[in-house]
Amino acid sequence: MTSTPTRSQADDEFEGKIAFITGGGRGQGRCHALALAAAGADIAICDIEEQDPEMPVPTGAPGDLDTTRRQVEALGRRCLSAVADVRDRVALNGFVDSIMREFGRIDIAVANAGIYSAAPIHQMPDHQFDAVLQTNLTGVYNTIRAVAPIMVEQRSGRIIATASGAGRLGLPNLAHYNASKWGVIGLVKGSAIDLGRYNISVNAVCPATIDTPIVRNEFTRRLYNPELENPTDADVDRKILSGGKVPMPVAMLQPEEITNAVLFLASDRAKYISGSTIDVGGGYAASHT
Ligand SMILES: NC(=O)c1ccc[n+]([C@@H]2O[C@H](COP(=O)([O-])OP(=O)(O)OC[C@H]3O[C@@H](n4cnc5c(N)ncnc54)[C@H](O)[C@@H]3O)[C@@H](O)[C@H]2O)c1
Known part of the structure; x- marks a missing residue:
């Protein structure tokens, strides 16, 4: 009699690895967390779980992180979660310290948290410009800055930042979002140069439009x-x-399509891919360089 395996061989690809995902409460971040957990990783997630009243698009809500955590645990993996704003260096560094106390290492960091709003540049509310840049670009910097010293010490690590198709061209009403996501690609390329000698890769995924609550x-x-x-x-x-x-x-693509790219970049198959961007968008990338 053969027993039904609960996991395939490929499902153990990230066995023993620790993956940290920002914006893990819902959407793509949750999808990345569950796929990495299903493939063997233990997970750490943070999310803001709070709505900025001056931003028109709802962010995550209380309970989102708990839902992701329960789903990860149902896959038989450990999950550490915390409400933390990626703009808040003290909170983010504090959570990274907790991850190190709990798990002792960070192998994969997915700087995924992001927000958007829309307005023509001549009518852009300053607060929205600041919030988008601070979350989408400075938040990615804060995440890289928090995990990179740990990965340098380990002499290994995979950092994957979520940019966007909007980081490759200009779009109407999205100059602030465009700037933040182009910035993420620049940040990834510079970081890849600084961290490459420590066996750390830094890459970006560029989703087109994805079927998640942000849209x-x-x-x-x-x-x-x-x-x-x-x-x-x-x-x-x-x-x-x-x-x-x-x-x-x-x-709109399903978040799993972006997760496939994230898992590839985190895997051994991509060990010498760094400073790159992977566009996932049904050919959206074909119209720009
Ligand atoms: N969905 C799309 O069409 C699309 C397209 C291109 C790029 N992106 C990018 O993909 C990433 C994930 O977005 P998504 O589609 O899963 O949307 P989502 O809104 O479902 O998920 C984003 C998560 O980030 C969290 N977050 C927002 N601000 C935060 C902060 N300051 N600190 C911590 N967490 C914060 C939110 O609460 C939410 O849980 C974002 O960076 C987004 O800009 C999305």
Whole structure:
């Protein structure tokens, strides 16, 4: 009689590894956490779990981290979680200290937390510009800065930052978001040079539009469909499909598609890939260099 395996061989790829993911409460961050856990890693996640009243797109809410943590634990892996704002260096460094106390190392760091809003540059609320830059760019810096000394000491590590298709070109109403995500790519390239000698790779993933709460909300439905009184998610998808920017027949990709790229970059198969960006967006990248 053969027993049913609970895990395949590939599922043990990250056995013994410790992965830290910012913005792990929901969306892509949760998806990365669960996939890494399913492949053997123990997980540390942080999230802000709090809404900035001056930002129009809802961020995560209390309970999100707990949900991810329970799902990780259901896969038989350990999960350390904390409410921490990636803009807050003291909080982030404090959480990294906790990870080290709990797990003793950090092998993989995914700087994923991010926010967006939308306004033309001549009407951009300064607060929104500052919040987007501080979260999406400085937050990635803070994450790299917190984990890099540990990885240098270990003489190994994988850092993966979430940039965006919006980090490769300009988009209407998104100059602040464009600036933050172009900045992430620059940060990744410079960091890859500084950290390469310590056997640490630093790369970026550039998602196009992904089916997560950052875009599945009322603000985004109205942004894409200002002419409609009650726009739906399907109206957003129709706009994307008719916009001509994504050659493959897909409006929004599922977060698992980005997770596949993150796991590849974290894996041995990518050990000499560093300073690179991987675009995942149904061919969105084909129209820019
Ligand atoms: N969904 C898309 O279409 C898309 C496309 C390109 C890039 N991205 C990027 O992907 C990343 C993940 O986004 P997502 O699609 O999972 O959206 P999401 O909103 O579902 O997840 C983002 C998570 O980050 C958290 N977060 C926000 N600000 C934070 C802060 N200051 N400190 C800690 N956590 C914070 C949120 O609470 C949320 O849980 C972001 O960097 C985003 O900019 C998303």
